[in-house]
Amino acid sequence: MFFVKSLEHRIDLHPSFFNSEATRYIEQKLFQDVEGTNTGTMMIIAVIGIDEISEPKVAPGTGFAQFNVAYRAVVWRPFRGEVVDGEVSSVVNNGFFVDVGGLSVFVSKAMIPPSMKYNAEDSTPNFSDAEGMTVQRNSQVRLRIKGIRGELGQMFAIGSIREDYLGTLMQ
Numbered sequence: 001m002f003f004v005k006s007l008e009h010r011i012d013l014h015p016s017f018f019n020s021e022a023t024r025y026i027e028q029k030l031f032q033d034v035e036g037t038n039t040g041t042m043m044i045i046a047v048i049g050i051d052e053i054s055e056p057k058v059a060p061g062t063g064f065a066q067f068n069v070a071y072r073a074v075v076w077r078p079f080r081g082e083v084v085d086g087e088v089s090s091v092v093n094n095g096f097f098v099d100v101g102g103l104s105v106f107v108s109k110a111m112i113p114p115s116m117k118y119n120a121e122d123s124t125p126n127f128s129d130a131e132g133m134t135v136q137r138n139s140q141v142r143l144r145i146k147g148i149r150g151e152l153g154q155m156f157a158i159g160s161i162r163e164d165y166l167g168t169l170m171q
Helices: 022-034
Strands: 002-013 043-052 065-076 083-092 093-101 103-108 117-119 126-128 134-136 141-152 154-160
Touching: 002 022, 002 043, 022 043, 022 065, 065 154, 083 126, 103 141
Parallel strands: 103 154
Antiparallel strands: 002 065, 043 065, 083 093, 083 141, 093 103, 117 126, 126 134, 141 154
16 A cells, blocks of 8 residues: 655765755755665655755764755555555466565465466466466466565565456456
C-alpha cells in the first residue's frame, strides 16, 4: 500500500560545496540517496517535498558539515493479505519467485493450485494446467502476500496463487 510519510536523512557536505549553491546540492544529494531505496520495511518511491534543512554541524576530524533533512516521501509498504501484481523471475521445482518492485516473493508448491504441475521438459521450466494457465519466467502474476520478512535494505515475502482470481494475468 502507498503512503505519504515524513522521514529524516543526514547528509554530509564537503567544504568545497560551501557556497550559494549548497542548498541545491543538498536537495540533489537527498534525491540521489533515498529515492528507490529499500529500508527493510518499506520502499521509498519518490521525495515529494523538503520540510526543513537543519543548521550545519561540523563533523569532528573531517571538516564536513552535517545537515539533517526532514522530508516527505511516497513510500510503498506491503501488508499481509494484500493482493499484488509482479513478474516471475525464476521457476524451480518447488515453486517460483516473483519480483514485486523491491520485494521478492516466493510462491511454494503448497500455495499453487493442485491442478498446476511442474514441467521441466519444455524449453523453459514452468507450472501449467489443463486450462492453459502457465507460470514461467517473465510471466505477469497476481498473488496474495501471506507473510513478510524484512532485513536491512531487503524485503522478502511468501505468496499464494491458490485462490480465485489469482494466477497469471492474460495479456
